[in-house]
Amino acid sequence: MLMLLKGLFSRLNFSRQFMVVSFAVLVTGMITIGSWIGHQIESNTVNRAAAIATVYVESILATQIRAYTSGGGIDSETRSALDRVFVEGPLRRKVVRFKLWDPYGTILYSSDDAQSGRRFAVEGLLAAAFAGAVQSRISKLEEPDNASEREHWSELLEVYVPLRTGANGKVGAVAEFYHSTENLGRDIRTAKRRSWALVTVATAAMFLLLLGMVRRANATILDQRHDLSRQLQQLRTTLGENERMRGRLGEAIARTTALNEQFLHRVAADLHDGPAQEIALALMRLEALGEALSSGGVIEGHTSHDFETIYRALNASLAELRNMASGLGMPKIADLSLADTVRRAVCDFEDKSETTVQIKVDDELDEAPLAVRITVYRLLQESLTNGWLHARGAAQQVRARRAGGQALIEVADQGPGFVPQAAFDSGRLGLAFMRERVRLLGGVFEVASEPGRGTRILARLPLSLEETARA
Numbered sequence: 001m002l003m004l005l006k007g008l009f010s011r012l013n014f015s016r017q018f019m020v021v022s023f024a025v026l027v028t029g030m031i032t033i034g035s036w037i038g039h040q041i042e043s044n045t046v047n048r049a050a051a052i053a054t055v056y057v058e059s060i061l062a063t064q065i066r067a068y069t070s071g072g073g074i075d076s077e078t079r080s081a082l083d084r085v086f087v088e089g090p091l092r093r094k095v096v097r098f099k100l101w102d103p104y105g106t107i108l109y110s111s112d113d114a115q116s117g118r119r120f121a122v123e124g125l126l127a128a129a130f131a132g133a134v135q136s137r138i139s140k141l142e143e144p145d146n147a148s149e150r151e152h153w154s155e156l157l158e159v160y161v162p163l164r165t166g167a168n169g170k171v172g173a174v175a176e177f178y179h180s181t182e183n184l185g186r187d188i189r190t191a192k193r194r195s196w197a198l199v200t201v202a203t204a205a206m207f208l209l210l211l212g213m214v215r216r217a218n219a220t221i222l223d224q225r226h227d228l229s230r231q232l233q234q235l236r237t238t239l240g241e242n243e244r245m246r247g248r249l250g251e252a253i254a255r256t257t258a259l260n261e262q263f264l265h266r267v268a269a270d271l272h273d274g275p276a277q278e279i280a281l282a283l284m285r286l287e288a289l290g291e292a293l294s295s296g297g298v299i300e301g302h303t304s305h306d307f308e309t310i311y312r313a314l315n316a317s318l319a320e321l322r323n324m325a326s327g328l329g330m331p332k333i334a335d336l337s338l339a340d341t342v343r344r345a346v347c348d349f350e351d352k353s354e355t356t357v358q359i360k361v362d363d364e365l366d367e368a369p370l371a372v373r374i375t376v377y378r379l380l381q382e383s384l385t386n387g388w389l390h391a392r393g394a395a396q397q398v399r400a401r402r403a404g405g406q407a408l409i410e411v412a413d414q415g416p417g418f419v420p421q422a423a424f425d426s427g428r429l430g431l432a433f434m435r436e437r438v439r440l441l442g443g444v445f446e447v448a449s450e451p452g453r454g455t456r457i458l459a460r461l462p463l464s465l466e467e468t469a470r471a
Contacts, residue, residue: 050136129160
């Protein structure tokens with residue numbers, strides 16, 4: 001049972017646990033304090049009533065007590081006087097039984113004449129009264145000398161008053177009287193009810209005050225816990241995004257490394273098949289001329305032709321090298337806005353291809369990271385060059401605009417078109433390089449093309465490093 005209660009308690013939240021514990025503590029304290037106050041009320045009420053009754057009885061019994069103490073006993077005249085007070089007089093309504101005890105436990109006088117002359121042990125409150133102290137209590141009438149009282153009452157206020165004899169102050173007798181508790185009990189019950197009501201109200205007020213404070217504190221704790229949980233979830237989400245981004249970055253780096261190797265092979269092949277062949281031809285002609293000149297002979301009719309061949313070969317190789325260098329080099333765009341970078345890329349292509357491109361640029365494309373501007377320039381350079389080579393520059397168009405935190409770059413033409421996936425699978429470096437450049441920045445690269453329907457390339461690039469990190 002205890003384990004079950006412990007399990008139920010542990011499943012409660014903090015405020016409910018506090019409510020249960022504080023309720024138990026306050027109720028226990030309320031019962032303890034209320035019981036103590038009730039006992040004090042009863043004790044004080046009894047003592048006050050006993051004191052009043054004592055003074056009242058002593059004032060009435062003064063003459064009879066002096067007669068007893070001077071004569072050493074109770075004569076018939078004294079007994080008749082006591083009967084007139086306690087049996088026949090008005091005091092009988094308040095003092096329902098009166099007894100006069102000697103030091104040996106003998107009842108010298110009783111308002112119930114049947115008890116007079118009987119002897120009982122001197123103990124308890126009677127013994128304390130003979131020691132000189134007034135004693136009082138609400139008696140349940142359980143003592144041996146209370147047999148007669150038990151027949152008429154269930155409880156009475158019992159008071160013992162020591163009676164001192166002579167000048168030495170020695171207690172010579174004890175007057176015992178019983179007072180009805182009807183009015184006294186009603187007063188005690190009323191006082192107890194009021195005290196219990198006060199204690200209950202005070203306890204309830206303390207409980208409600210503490211409960212309100214704890215609920216506010218618990219609400220603050222729950223809000224903080226919610227904030228911490230939300231921050232923890234955000235941190236987990238961020239860590240997950242970082243892991244995914246790290247994975248994508250690793251894949252992009254691997255693909256870019258492979259593409260760079262392929263690009264280097266292509267550059268090597270272009271150098272070997274282009275400028276290297278022309279230079280080799282020129283070297284062969286120079287070697288032939290050198291051998292002829294070193295032997296002292298002159299090859300008439302061929303010298304001018306050989307020099308012309310060498311010149312054409314070297315000039316062609318130089319032009320091709322310059323063309324390759326212009327494609328590899330990056331123009332100065334560090335100080336340009338993104339809109340100006342788009343215009344610069346289109347202008348450079350038009351100068352190189354001697355064609356015209358329809359361009360529409362949103363002037364809101366101003367600030368952008370240098371990496372984004374470089375990617376946009378290379379994207380336009382590669383896509384326009386591919387359209388010029390494969391679509392003969394048919395109706396080439398460039399559009400650049402801003403969409404929220406992204407730049408949308410669109411390149412279109414009306415060429416013969418192709419199947420995009422087949423182009424990627426064939427290992428074309430141009431499309432692959434454009435896609436990987438855009439993905440490295442967290443952007444989106446799309447190619448829409450069909451045979452005979454032209455080609456449309458769309459790139460979405462972030463305009464800030466924060467957007468790049470979230471992508």
